[in-house]
Amino acid sequence: MPRSSPRAPLRFSTQTLLLQLAVVLLVVLLSAAVHAWLTYDRVGREAENQALTLARTVASDPSVRADVLAISQQAGTPPAAELAAGPLMVSAEAARTRTGALFVVITDETGLRLAHPDPQRLGERVSTDPSEALSGREVTTRNTGTLGPSAGAKVPVYAPGSTTVVGEVSVGYSMETVGQSVARDIGPVALTAMGALLAGVLGSFLLRRRLQRLTLGLEPEEISTLVHDQVAVLQGVDDGVIGVSADGRITVFNAAAQRLLDSTDLAGARWENAPVPDQLKSLTRPGSGAAPAVELVAGGRVLVANARKALHRREDLGWVVMLRDRTELQQLTRQLDAVGTMSTALRAQRHEFANQLHTIAGFMSIGQHQQAREYLARLAATGPLKFPVDQAELLQDPYLQAFVGAKGVEADERGVALRIGPETLVRGQVTDAQDVTTVLGNLIDNAVNAAVAGSAPDRWVEVEVMDDPDDDGGTLHVVVADSGDGLAEGTDGEAVFAEGFTTASGPVRAGGGQGFGLALARQLARRRGGDVKLLDFGARGGPGAVFMATLPGTTAGIRNAGQPDAGLNDAAGKEKNA
DSSP, X not given: OOOOOOOOOOOHHHHHXXXXXXXXXXXXXXXXXXXXXXXXXXXXXXXXXXXXXXXXXXXXXXXXXXHHHHHHHSXXXXXXXXXXXXXXXXXXXXXXXXXXXXXXXXXXXXXXXXXXSSGGGTTSBOSSOOHHHHTTOOEEEEEEETTEEEEEEEEEEEOTTSOOEXXXXXXXXXXXXXXXXXXXXXXXXXXXXXXXXXXXXXXXXXXHHHHHHHTTTOXXXXXXXXXXXXHHHHHHOSSEEEEEOTTSBEEEEOHHHHHHHTOOOOTTSBGGGXXXXXXXXXXXXXXXXXXXXXXXXXXXXXXXXXEEEEEETTEEEEEEEEEEEOHHHHHHHHHHHHHHHHHHHHHHHHHHHHHHHHHHHHHHHTTOHHHHHHHHHHHHHTOSOOXXXXXXXXXXXXXXXXXXXXXXXXXHHTTOEEEEOTTOBOOSEESOHHHHHHHHHHHHHHXXXXXXXXXXSSOEEEEXXXXXXXXXTOOEEEEEEEXXXXXXXXXXXXXXXXXXXXXXXSOOOTTOOTTTHHHHHHHHHHHTTOEEEEEEOOOTTSOOOEEEEEETTOEEXXXXXXXXXXXXXXXXXXXXXX
């Protein structure tokens, strides 16, 4: 026999609906039951009070008191027929008929009935205990007598003009009548309960629909799995991920985004008020659509950001902003450019050095030792660099020599003369080549571009580099000037450091990274505790703008100033003595 397939479990939203319906039904039933009980008790108390009032009225009637006293003084109880035709029976029945009571009973001091709705019961002892009333106390009761269940009261009857109890009056109202009153009151209660039940059912259905919409129709197990997957993915990737809901609130801000933007976790904050670059916010503005990726500088890094709409079954879930770090790639590209430029320059220098060696070899072969010494002295005086950089001998640090020399070759290809300022003095060794390359390279590149675009016939860039001998942190100071036309009149001195700012009006060197050099250089310098500042705006026709960079902690090991190459000086002295 084929086995029947197992029944699919109820969906969580359906289980929630059924649970809510059960709770609503239970609350309605409990409320109706409590209300019915309270109503029954209230109507019963009203019946007791009404019975007590009627019993007091009958017991205080002077004729009733006199008739009860007269019978009590007799040797025995009159026969039932006599009691049935007597005045007490008439008074009791008149009161019962007038008020609609179940019974009005009058007894003597021993509890024998002197008046009763059933004449057959006259002369008999009452079915309920009359001792409390006969002892002079008024009581209310709920019990079942010969006429059925009732709510009543017992009141003592006193002899005229005396406090002697000669009997008691017992009045009762049928509990069936009380039940009928409760039934009449329960009708509106039942209607109210049904209305409340219907409202609860409707509310449960609406809540079920909202729950399905909020959970996108997913079950709790599926939501739990998605949360685990989300945490694993978002915290395991190096790209920054920012989730912005449709109502403009940040829902996801992973660790990579915090690191790239140098920020804390902003989840829960309003997107328009978040401390993030405006370029990111512009990607998610209405009408932006699938905007192209943008580059920006944040936290000392060059970032590429793009945003995409998040949709689920046509439902707008908001935006997802992705951040990727391109700082290392840009630095490697810059270093690769520098290495390529240096290798080209070194190939040219190899031929020059070979010619110099041939010259020295020629002097030695013909015995012109003095001319060879003088030639070597002249070579030593020009410094180790033969790049097209004026006063290159002022740079004693090998790293700065190579880097600035490569930049000089690059500038020379574009018709710009790179020179070292006369105040240059670096006595330490560069210890953080990467940051120095980025800051100095960006400043030189911008200056070369400005010189090329300038109107001055003589195109030049001047670089002065100094370290501070009194600074234990090894601070390097760099000043770069050019022959360009400077910044336009009215330019904000701080605006030039904003990412995307450029004064280029035509094509520039490919891969120059226009609009990001100064911003990146300033952020790198400030991250080290230094800064990049604009010292002079320049003027049209030259000289151009002047920038200064301060880089703490980039040099170490101060050497003896004024003795850049002691060995060569000794050789020159020996040559003179000879």
